Amino acid sequence: MNTSSDPRTTLIIPTPETGDSPPDDPLRSPSLYFNRELSQLDFNFRVLAHAQDERVPLLERLKYLCISCTNLDEFFEIRAGTLRHAQDLGFGPGADGLAPSTVLARIHDRAAELVSAQYDCWNRVLRPALAEAGIRVMGRDRWNEAQTQWLRDYFRDEIMPVLSPLGLDPAHPFPKILNKSLNIVVVLEGRDAFGRAGHLAVVRAPRSLPRIIQVPEEISGGPNDFVFLSAMLASFVDDLFPGMQVKGAYQFRVTRNSELLVDEEEVDNIALALRDELAGRGYLRAVRLEIAEQCPPAIVQALLHNFDLTENAVYRINGPVNLSRVQQIYDLVQRPELKFPPYTPRVPKGLDTMFKTVAENDMLLHHPFDSFAPVLELLKQAAEDPNVLAIKQTLYRAGKDSPIVEQLVQAARNGKDVTVVVELRARFDEEANLGLADRLQEAGVQVVYGVVGYKTHAKMMLIVRREGQKLRRYVHLGTGNYHSGTARVYTDFGLISADPRIGHDVHLIFQQLSGLAPSLKLECLLQSPFTLHAGVLARIAREAAHARAGRPARIIAKMNALNEPQVIRALYDASQAGVQVDLIVRGACTLRPGVPGVSDNIRVRSIVGRFLEHHRVYWFANGEAPELFCSSADWLERNLLRRIETGFPILDLHAAERVFDEALKNHLADNVNAWTLGADGHYTAIRPADGETPHSAQGSLLARICG
Known part of the structure; x- marks a missing residue:
């Protein structure tokens, strides 16, 4: 086995500063620790490397590119946002010896390298390769007359009716810009019907609009031809300002801090407090500005001023500012030869009698290679079995229309005592978890929101079943979420067991979560x-x-x-x-x-x-x-x-x-x-x-x- 020295696959993490006074314990020296944020940022270079790897099917390479982009979005929403908050509060350096301000400066430099690599991969590698394979993402300079006419008609019929362009003047201050939304800043010249002189306007693209538009084959000449919404907005924005001259139109996107800060000890109802916070999440403090690279410096400065950002937060983009949206092409194009071959997860034997099967031997599941079906089947059989008395479950991320939630609801309707610990603070799933908590409560499920100050991230299910004169506990413990979707794409282990030692420990933990139990002495779990x-x-x-x-x-x-x-x-x-x-x-x-x-x-x-x-x-x-x-x-x-x-x-x-x-x-x-x-x-x-x-x-x- 050897290691490649190809510079395209060799990534560098900045070396931490050692500080002026090394601690007495040499193992505490900052020189022995990398910075977490910079290390997390560099992970995305490893993801991006798969987008450049010709051994990977072409549409999967496109997906890797998009994953690196969405990961970077989340990095700024959470990691960079938290660092700015730490900087404001005057937090000192961590184990790596780096102050938040130093880390933020290094994040900008490293993120700029990543953004440059992402767009280079798109413009010079993947987009040409897709075109060669008959999948064209057509830029404005490639539209012929027929295509231009069809796109303009589409714009007027499907897009213009939902747009609300806003001219900026004393009566119309800069509008609120939603987190990660697509926007166009327009430079205007002339006067409108009211005699107002044009200068700047902003066009916001509602999230109801598709970010990728597929052009009909009879118009484009190919079955898989696409146009970015951002290209259409920039091309036909003059239709929104009749009688005025558009001197320039530049797409931009702002990323905001998305970390919700709820002082749990100061609120009476965490669910209500979270609902209030979620309402304003999309408009929290800005942390990054992405702008078309040809945008004039004066416009960039005006945007930075509006979002209270410095030059250290701007990223000039050679392409669509929402590049991650190109992943829609993966779903729209039906070309199996350009994707990973399908696979069928293994389904263990004994699914029709889960309690008998697990009573005889533990069942180990390795997802996604093993099916998630045994977990769903265990809960389904528990919901229907008259000998099952109680079901207890933790839910961190369950997904939309979760079959787990449906079975818990059915169990409650069948008279089982059902308790579910719902973690409302699961990042980016807060709103979904509030909804499923409401649904569970409406069905008679006892919903617990965990422990103040501690997210409940454990993955546990406990089923109490009467067998003869005794009660027996069946448990499922996992490394991943109770989410049948991620079970197809995440590698995780799940253990289904009737071992009394494990069952006893899980029972004690659930008692602690739902009650006010003291610290526990567990037999085998940590x-x-x-x-x-x-x-x-x-x-x-x-x-x-x-x-x-x-x-x-x-x-x-x-x-x-x-x-x-x-x-x-x-x-x-x-x-x-x-x-x-x-x-x-x-x-x-x-x-x-x-x-x-x-x-x-x-x-x-x-x-x-x-x-x-x-x-x-x-x-x-x-x-x-x-x-x-x-x-x-x-x-x-x-x-x-x-x-x-x-x-x-x-x-x-x-x-x-x-x-x-x-x-x-x-x-x-x-x-x-x-x-x-x-x-x-x-x-x-x-x-x-x-x-x-x-x-x-x-x-x-x-x-x-x-x-």
Whole structure:
């Protein structure tokens, strides 16, 4: 196995500043920590690399480009927005030694590189490749007379009636601009019917309008020809200002902070408080301005002034400002040969008698390779079974028209005692969760909103069933959400078990969430914010003790992100003791591997493939008695210290072997979709060495499980 030195696949994370006075503990030195925000930003370069990879089907490459764009949007809405808030409050530097102002400056520089790479990929790589494949996204300079006439007619018939252009003057101040909406700023000359002199106007594109318009084949000459709405607005905007001369029209988009701040201890009803906050979310503080690159500097300055932004927040765009909307083409174009081949998830045996099946053996599900159907079937059978007395469930993200919610409603109607812990603060799902909470309550379900100050991120289902003279508990625990849609595109583990030890622990946690129970003494589960953090630290320390005693010691962990300083220091200490540590971290990682004398025994890799790597798995060698946990928690400060999470052991030996083989050993062998992080901050693509067989972790699971 070798690593590519191609500069297109070698990514750089800025090196943290060390500060003036290093701390007494050398493992606290800022030089040993990458910045989380910059590391998260660089993840999108790895996603974008797949858009440039000719081994990937063309329309899938388009999707990777769009994912990198939507990820960047969310980065500014949450990470950059939170940093600006921290800067305003005077927060000091984190473990990396960087102050919020320094991080924001570096974010601009790195994000500008990413934006340039995204539009270069679109303009020079994907758009020409799509055209060659018969899928044309036609710019204004490519429209012939017939196409121009059809587009103008479409504009007048379908678009103009819903537009409300606003001329800017003392009676018409700058309008409110919705977060991430498409807008056109228009430079005008002349006078209107009232004798008002034209200068500037703004045209806002309602979200009801399609951002991509498909041109009929009889007009365009091809079955898959498209035009951006932004191009049509800029081309025909003169129709909106009759009698005046349009001197220029420039698209722009503003991104706003979307992190809702609700002081839960100061409100009587968190649901009502969230509804109030959601009403204004689209108009919170601006954090980024995207503007057509040919827009005159004076107009850019006027927009920056209006949004209270500086030059450090502007990004000049060579193309549509809402490039992520090109993903609509993926759904509109029916060209299977340009997409990943379809697959059919495996459906385990025994679905028709779930309680009997699970009573005999634990059922381990590895999504998306294993179907999500057993989870739905378990709940469906529970809703209908007269012997089932109670169902308890956590919901973080469930999706629209969730079959999980439908079964919970049906269970309540069938007389079951149903309790659902709904996390209202699940980012960007707040409104959906408020709606499903209302629906559940209307059906007689007891809805609990979790614990003040702690998001309930644990994925748990508990079913209490009478069997003879006893009650038996059946549980489902997962690393991912109860969302049948993401179960098709995220890699996650789910465990369905009737093990009384696990059932007892889950029962206690639900009691704690719905009541006012004290801290718990759990038999086998680890729980945030109480025992998960301490449990991880203790197990890392145990491996270090094994290594210092001359015994074999190893840690393998897989997660989405890593930044918790105590865990990182514990891993550094374990490395110094001789513990071999392999970390598979998809996104942000603030640990610096490969530092001589500190982390030379730690290796970090990231996998970016067809499916979003999402499961969290922790494995500790523990001498001859290895321990393996699956979890809902990343090794982030928020997950380990400020959320309600679970880490659940895989007690069945066969299931534990599956998890180890499929999620750890398999991913450590990947030389197709893997990147390795170096001590200098470079992420480098791993490729097969000469004569080495290519191995894709996800591809091997598709072949092995789905056939």
